Amino acid sequence: MTYKFLEPYSFKNGVTIKNRIVIPPMTEASSLENGAISKDELTYFRLHTGGVGMFITPVANVIASGKGFEGELSVADDKMLPGLTRLAETIKHDGTKAILQIFHAGRMSNSKILRGESSVSASAVAALRPNAETPAALTEVEIDQIIAAFGAATHRAIEAGFDGVELHGANTYLTQQFFSPHSNRRTDKWGGSLENRMRFNLAVIESVQQAVKTYATKPFIVGYRISPEEIEEPGIRLADTLKFIDVLAEQPIDYLHLSMGYAWRTSLNDKSDDEPIVLKVKKQLAGRLPLISVGSIETPSDAEKLIDAGVDFVALGRESLREPHWVQKVIAGQENAIRYTVAESDFEELGINSAFHDFLELLNADLHIVGSKQGKDEFDKQMGGVEGGA
Numbered sequence: 549m550t551y552k553f554l555e556p557y558s559f560k561n562g563v564t565i566k567n568r569i570v571i572p573p574m575t576e577a578s579s580l581e582n583g584a585i586s587k588d589e590l591t592y593f594r595l596h597t598g599g600v601g602m603f604i605t606p607v608a609n610v611i612a613s614g615k616g617f618e619g620e621l622s623v624a625d626d627k628m629l630p631g632l633t634r635l636a637e638t639i640k641h642d643g644t645k646a647i648l649q650i651f652h653a654g655r656m657s658n659s660k661i662l663r664g665e666s667s668v669s670a671s672a673v674a675a676l677r678p679n680a681e682t683p684a685a686l687t688e689v690e691i692d693q694i695i696a697a698f699g700a701a702t703h704r705a706i707e708a709g710f711d712g713v714e715l716h717g718a719n720t721y722l723t724q725q726f727f728s729p730h731s732n733r734r735t736d737k738w739g740g741s742l743e744n745r746m747r748f749n750l751a752v753i754e755s756v757q758q759a760v761k762t763y764a765t766k767p768f769i770v771g772y773r774i775s776p777e778e779i780e781e782p783g784i785r786l787a788d789t790l791k792f793i794d795v796l797a798e799q800p801i802d803y804l805h806l807s808m809g810y811a812w813r814t815s816l817n818d819k820s821d822d823e824p825i826v827l828k829v830k831k832q833l834a835g836r837l838p839l840i841s842v843g844s845i846e847t848p849s850d851a852e853k854l855i856d857a858g859v860d861f862v863a864l865g866r867e868s869l870r871e872p873h874w875v876q877k878v879i880a881g882q883e884n885a886i887r888y889t890v891a892e893s894d895f896e897e898l899g900i901n902s903a904f905h906d907f908l909e910l911l912n913a914d915l916h917i918v919g920s921k922q923g924k925d926e927f928d929k930q931m932g933g934v935e936g937g938a
């Protein structure tokens with residue numbers, strides 16, 4: 549069978565992606581303590597790259613205050629360049645494009661991770677999660693420093709040989725915190741109205757694009773990842789997100805990446821609305837930006853269904869962990885050989901070390917491990933998991 553997701557795609561900036569399958573950013577918690585790339589990570593990337601059109605790395609912090617968890621990659625200092633260069637080279641096997649996801653964790657960190665320093669956010673409002681610490685509200689000077697750090701991180705990504713960066717504006721991290729009325733209670737130009745709550749994210753895009761214009765010698769991809777809703781009150785609702793997407797569609801970015809644990813999920817807050825969010829977003833974009841969708845996509849028919857609905861790229865999260873050669877097997881007509889379950893004895897072969905495995909268990913992300921207690925049906929009901937994370 550000939551699948552449309554195997555067809556190439558060319559961005560408006562001229563970069564051509566060899567197919568429409570993407571590996572999304574999935575935290576593997578395996579970087580060294582200082583944020584440098586580890587040998588284990590390079591092994592993992594080497595085993596899983598080559599088939600997909602784009603491979604988006606696990607998130608990297610752009611500044612020391614932005615670290616969100618142990619084992620997190622960093623792009624905050626020039627000393628990381630040798631390792632980042634090896635990472636880009638490893639991913640760019642057989643034409644796969646290497647995209648570095650960059651972020652600041654904001655209040656989704658804590659003083660232990662930050663070695664005694666307080667986490668920071670738009671406002672001094674704690675996240676609604678167990679043992680959350682109250683962050684310090686960022687000053688104007690600190691906001692400007694973080695915005696500049698995104699540009700500096702993009703410069704390093706260019707120097708390291710990445711094909712692009714993805715701005716992590718999802719999953720409750722700092723860029724989402726500025727947009728959210730729950731975490732952003734500011735009364736200055738960075739908060740209050742919907743337009744003001746967009747301002748930080750738009751300034752980050754501008755900083756990143758300035759770095760691209762200054763340092764890139766060839767077309768460089770800039771993507772943006774977004775979460776559509778929050779359950780907090782007050783919190784982000786779909787109406788505000790769709791207005792924000794309308795603004796993002798006019799920004800100098802190359803794609804929008806919709807972060808959800810289930811690709812066809814409907815609203816968390818309006819149970820009477822049965823239209824999948826991915827279709828709402830596609831409608832709002834109106835062809836102005838290509839869209840990446842992710843969440844519980846496993847089979848070729850799952851991927852093709854999204855392409856048939858007008859989605860431009862399909863991201864394989866957990867399934868790419870189980871089956872590194874998913875694309876290659878589809879191209880070879882060997883769909884019956886695609887692996888949908890694994891055993892723990894397969895982890896070494898798949899490059900999943902103990903830290904990565906522990907992180908997956910922390911997320912309760914079902915890998916369809918043979919003999920595991922949690923089954924696929926239970927996971928799908930939860931509609932969460934590793935694809936929705938960093």
